[in-house]
Amino acid sequence: MLELRNVDTGYGTFQALFGASLEVRLGEAVGVIGPNGAGKTTLMRVISGLIRPTAGQVLWEGTDLATVPAHRIVELGIAHVPEHRRLFPRMTVEDNLRMGAFMPAARPKFAQRLEFVYGLFPRMKERRNQLAGTMSGGEQQMCAIGRALMSDPRILLMDEPSAGLAPVIVQQVFELVRRIRESGLTVLIVEQNVQQVLKVVDRAYLLEAGTIRMSGTAAELSASDTIREAYLGV
Amino acid sequence: MGFFDIFLVEALVNGLLLGGVLALLALGLNLIFGVIDVAWICYAELVMFGMYAMYYFVIVFGLSYWVAAPMAIALIGVMGVLLHVLVIAPLLGTAPINQLLATGGVLFFLQSLATVAFGIDFRNLGIRLPTLEVAEVFVSYARLLAFGAALTGMLALWLFLTRTYTGTAIRAIAQDREIMALMGVDTRRVYVITSAVGGALAGLASCLLVLQYDVHPFVGLSFGPITFMICVMGGLGNMIGGFIAAFIFAEIISIGGLYLDLEWGYVFAFVFFIAMMFVRPEGLLARRS
Numbered sequence: 001m002l003e004l005r006n007v008d009t010g011y012g013t014f015q016a017l018f019g020a021s022l023e024v025r026l027g028e029a030v031g032v033i034g035p036n037g038a039g040k041t042t043l044m045r046v047i048s049g050l051i052r053p054t055a056g057q058v059l060w061e062g063t064d065l066a067t068v069p070a071h072r073i074v075e076l077g078i079a080h081v082p083e084h085r086r087l088f089p090r091m092t093v094e095d096n097l098r099m100g101a102f103m104p105a106a107r108p109k110f111a112q113r114l115e116f117v118y119g120l121f122p123r124m125k126e127r128r129n130q131l132a133g134t135m136s137g138g139e140q141q142m143c144a145i146g147r148a149l150m151s152d153p154r155i156l157l158m159d160e161p162s163a164g165l166a167p168v169i170v171q172q173v174f175e176l177v178r179r180i181r182e183s184g185l186t187v188l189i190v191e192q193n194v195q196q197v198l199k200v201v202d203r204a205y206l207l208e209a210g211t212i213r214m215s216g217t218a219a220e221l222s223a224s225d226t227i228r229e230a231y232l233g234v
Numbered sequence: 235m236g237f238f239d240i241f242l243v244e245a246l247v248n249g250l251l252l253g254g255v256l257a258l259l260a261l262g263l264n265l266i267f268g269v270i271d272v273a274w275i276c277y278a279e280l281v282m283f284g285m286y287a288m289y290y291f292v293i294v295f296g297l298s299y300w301v302a303a304p305m306a307i308a309l310i311g312v313m314g315v316l317l318h319v320l321v322i323a324p325l326l327g328t329a330p331i332n333q334l335l336a337t338g339g340v341l342f343f344l345q346s347l348a349t350v351a352f353g354i355d356f357r358n359l360g361i362r363l364p365t366l367e368v369a370e371v372f373v374s375y376a377r378l379l380a381f382g383a384a385l386t387g388m389l390a391l392w393l394f395l396t397r398t399y400t401g402t403a404i405r406a407i408a409q410d411r412e413i414m415a416l417m418g419v420d421t422r423r424v425y426v427i428t429s430a431v432g433g434a435l436a437g438l439a440s441c442l443l444v445l446q447y448d449v450h451p452f453v454g455l456s457f458g459p460i461t462f463m464i465c466v467m468g469g470l471g472n473m474i475g476g477f478i479a480a481f482i483f484a485e486i487i488s489i490g491g492l493y494l495d496l497e498w499g500y501v502f503a504f505v506f507f508i509a510m511m512f513v514r515p516e517g518l519l520a521r522r523s
Contacts, residue, residue, distance in 0.1 A: 048415070049415060050412070050413075050415060050416070069420070070415035070416075071415045071417075071418050071419055071421075072418070074415075074416060074417065074418040075418055079416075080416045082413055082416060086410055086413045088405075088406045088409040090409055091405060091406060091409065095402055095406075098399065098402050099402060099403065099406050099417045099419075100417060101399075102399055102402075102403060102417045102418050102419055103417075103418035107399060147417075148416075151418070
């Protein structure tokens with residue numbers, strides 16, 4: 001469904017990814033783990049077109065996304081929950097969700113998608129007229145995920161959904177991820193919280209210094225000595 | 235003292251009416267600044283062209299005011315788009331000073347162009363609307379019309395910004411430019427729409443101002459500086475702040491003009507502005523970040 005082939009990219013003279021390759025198949029939940037600054041966010045940005053590959057290909061069902069303008073990529077069914085949530089802080093929750101349904105194909109389905117998102121996050125319904133920036137971190141994360149779901153995507157890219165949240169909220173966020181993938185959506189999730197993410201994904205990749213170092217099923221990675229020592233602290 | 239109070243009431247009412255038009259002017263400038271992050275230094279010159287458009291449509295081509303007004307609004311909307319596409323868009327992403335200098339250059343270009351094209355004569359529509367008297371307070375219909383139309387225009391803009399997808403995107407872009415692509419929004423297209431709306435607001439203002447003021451190539455100087463002061467005092471890009479600041483300035487001008495001359499009203503307004511810059515440099519409704 002989604003495939004990165006030997007992708008190089010970076011910012012100016014700084015190269016962030018070196019020949020990164022990964023694959024996500026329909027219905028899978030795939031994780032990308034790795035330390036801060038490994039290029040995880042860049043990996044997400046190169047898929048949704050916020051940054052372009054300097055070499056290699058990003059393929060979505062056979063289409064090279066490099067030829068698609070960034071604002072058209074969401075129309076292909078790729079929704080991105082960005083790092084730090086990036087809500088519109090001085091707009092209401094419902095206006096934020098409305099922005100998620102901006103693309104023409106999503107507008108007629110707005111009421112139906114809104115109901116779906118409110119069903120998933122009843123808290124968002126309670127707070128629908130509240131300014132997004134005034135909510136707690138966990139609520140903002142729900143809103144950010146809800147906004148991405150408004151476009152009725154086929155794959156959800158999640159960049160560090162647990163970052164900056166209290167441990168008990170982190171649990172809730174991963175529970176949500178589990179529910180979202182159980183609803184049949186394909187998920188690609190980038191996380192530093194290795195222990196938690198390996199519990200919800202089928203497969204994962206280890207990204208270090210812009211290079212994919214290891215890949216395998218969640219069970220294989222959990223059992224690997226490298227990961228256990230460096231990331232799980234056992 | 236009764237005599238004196240009537241004049242004060244009249245000044246207050248006129249200040250309120252003036253405030254409506256100033257608020258409309260400030261709104262267009264704030265919209266552009268908030269969304270595109272560029273100050274159209276030549277904003278009042280667009281108004282000047284709109285006033286000339288009204289003059290030509292009504293006096294030269296003999297159209298009725300009500301036919302001419304929508305045409306002038308559309309024309310200045312197109313001018314706003316041209317300004318964006320030809321001057322602003324190529325400079326987006328460069329140092330802000332470049333954009334300031336470029337739109338400043340457009341200001342002198344438009345003034346000179348108007349001088350060449352229209353001459354330096356003062357022109358007006360020759361429409362003299364009557365004066366309304368309510369309890370010994372005299373208010374001109376032109377000002378009432380301007381006030382009503384300005385409020386209607388602002389209401390229409392508010393509905394557009396809050397009730398449509400494009401309007402919501404315009405508000406969102408001012409808060410987070412970079413992720414708009416993730417929402418499926420083509421920011422370049424939103425900029426063009428915003429420029430058209432900003433131009434149309436200038437066009438609406440020109441239809442109203444032409445009822446009260448003569449048009450000449452330098453008439454922009456009468457509104458431009460005060461509009462900028464209002465925007466800065468309200469907090470650049472803050473539409474509500476600009477709205478409030480417009481009425482504060484209008485009342486200072488109107489009441490100051492009552493006790494001394496109208497020119498003194500402007501002097502007070504500028505002194506107030508400078509004083510406010512010491513007290514609240516970020517504007518009246520500055521957000522604490």
